Amino acid sequence: MSYVTGLKCRECGTHYQLEPSAICEECFGPLEVSYDYESVRGVLTREAIEKRPKTLWRYRELLPLEGEPTVGLHTGCTPLVRADRLAKAIGLRELYIKNDAVCHPTLSFKDRVVAVALSKAREFGFKAVGCASTGNLANSVAANAAAAGFPAHILIPDNLEKTKVIGTQVYGAHLVPVRGNYDDVNRLCTEIAGRYPWAFVNVNLRPFYAEGSKTVGFEIAEQLGWQAPDAVVVPMAGGALITKIFKGFTEFAEIGLIPSAGTRFYGAQATGCNPISAAVKAGTRDIKPVKPSTIAKSLAIGNPADGYFAAGVISDTGGWSEDASDDEIVDSMKLLAQTEGIFAETAGGTTLAVARKLIAQGRIKSTDRVVIAITGNGLKTTEAVQLETIESIEPRLAAFEARLEKQQIAAAA
Amino acid sequence: MSQKVIIPTPLRKFTSGQETVEVNADTIADVFTQLESQYPGIKARLCETTGELRRFINVYVDGEDIRFLNQLATGVGPNAEVSIVPAIAGG
Numbered sequence: 299m300s301y302v303t304g305l306k307c308r309e310c311g312t313h314y315q316l317e318p319s320a321i322c323e324e325c326f327g328p329l330e331v332s333y334d335y336e337s338v339r340g341v342l343t344r345e346a347i348e349k350r351p352k353t354l355w356r357y358r359e360l361l362p363l364e365g366e367p368t369v370g371l372h373t374g375c376t377p378l379v380r381a382d383r384l385a386k387a388i389g390l391r392e393l394y395i396k397n398d399a400v401c402h403p404t405l406s407f408k409d410r411v412v413a414v415a416l417s418k419a420r421e422f423g424f425k426a427v428g429c430a431s432t433g434n435l436a437n438s439v440a441a442n443a444a445a446a447g448f449p450a451h452i453l454i455p456d457n458l459e460k461t462k463v464i465g466t467q468v469y470g471a472h473l474v475p476v477r478g479n480y481d482d483v484n485r486l487c488t489e490i491a492g493r494y495p496w497a498f499v500n501v502n503l504r505p506f507y508a509e510g511s512k513t514v515g516f517e518i519a520e521q522l523g524w525q526a527p528d529a530v531v532v533p534m535a536g537g538a539l540i541t542k543i544f545k546g547f548t549e550f551a552e553i554g555l556i557p558s559a560g561t562r563f564y565g566a567q568a569t570g571c572n573p574i575s576a577a578v579k580a581g582t583r584d585i586k587p588v589k590p591s592t593i594a595k596s597l598a599i600g601n602p603a604d605g606y607f608a609a610g611v612i613s614d615t616g617g618w619s620e621d622a623s624d625d626e627i628v629d630s631m632k633l634l635a636q637t638e639g640i641f642a643e644t645a646g647g648t649t650l651a652v653a654r655k656l657i658a659q660g661r662i663k664s665t666d667r668v669v670i671a672i673t674g675n676g677l678k679t680t681e682a683v684q685l686e687t688i689e690s691i692e693p694r695l696a697a698f699e700a701r702l703e704k705q706q707i708a709a710a711a
Numbered sequence: 712m713s714q715k716v717i718i719p720t721p722l723r724k725f726t727s728g729q730e731t732v733e734v735n736a737d738t739i740a741d742v743f744t745q746l747e748s749q750y751p752g753i754k755a756r757l758c759e760t761t762g763e764l765r766r767f768i769n770v771y772v773d774g775e776d777i778r779f780l781n782q783l784a785t786g787v788g789p790n791a792e793v794s795i796v797p798a799i800a801g802g
Contacts, residue, residue: 321719321720321721321767322767323724323756325767326721326756326765326766326768326798327766327767478774481776485769485774485794488719488797489717489796492719492720492730586778589779601769601776601798603767603798606766
């Protein structure tokens, strides 16, 4: 049973039939899936949700499929970790980490959007899929397409982290590295999608794909005991995720699952690619594109098409945005690992580094209940973390004790 | 000499389904004027009534975004490839 009523332009409101189309023909604005919320209310209840398996499909009435999902059947419901040691280190009272670094199957939140997009591609009758990616989406499309039996055409900039390249190629996808940055790759994919009958998850299937990100918001609300937090800090690449977490909380409130909350949304970018945070800090929603240069390659989108909407959500909810340098990013990756045992990729370090700045600025209050969205696993961006090489020891107790003394670590009694 | 202009899917209804068309222009503004004279109505989809490029459209000359060059006054060389692409990003 589907509660989808069609597609609607986010900019001018024009309505369209449900089809693999992402762009408004009137104003070129992005299309979004719309639902019959009145009918969903009363069907998607807390009790109904709590009885369902622990996957993102527990929220299926608010996801855009007509029938049963066929891809990503074990995706979602990642841990919401109460992070007291980190909270203490950064001056907060109540902090949670939404940990998509362990999302199944490819360890990033992209598994959510791909689960929806590929299930929808099957419904539309597509025979092959594809994407443009900064890495995580490539991994996810490659893996899920292999499991679903779809050939996959995956285009990436040719300077991605080695683990992200291996983590795509190993699944047997048709991987095409491109001599350019992500914005070049995205443009090329748009041109390819206009010529070949393939389901590009973030081009022609974009409105369906994007709905998967709402489940980050749904899960946060459910895991907090059916309420939204005071503040949420979200990394911004294209700018879609932050708007979808907002949509998630809004929809839950709309159908009566959570009280209407005044959650403030805070966006995090890298200083080396900060078009959205620059706009927010300048008090505007107009994004000036930049040429990215940052170790946070997953956030290196110089012309973020959802930037206008991301800036809007931030501004409308009383939030703010900041950006972090490469050093600050790495420092925060280490802090998260060493206080909470969570190894996040560079985007995660960026989000925590920005949260720390916003706390120092007094924009996030120490008494706020805060959630930080960690979107991908650190094992995918190990190049970014330079740690000192540790010399080995001889296999002798005396050698170990000498090392222990050198480290000045008190031996356990 | 003429330049190739790559037309995105939503605009092909103006060009009778053609994916690539040809113009002979000096600047992007000139490209748009010529497109409008060959395919009436197309320019209103590309530009606001103020004449500015619409928010959700990107235009590239030989792979370079005109927002980094000279906006609509960006020059177009004799064999240039102009690409009109709706703004969709994120991946």
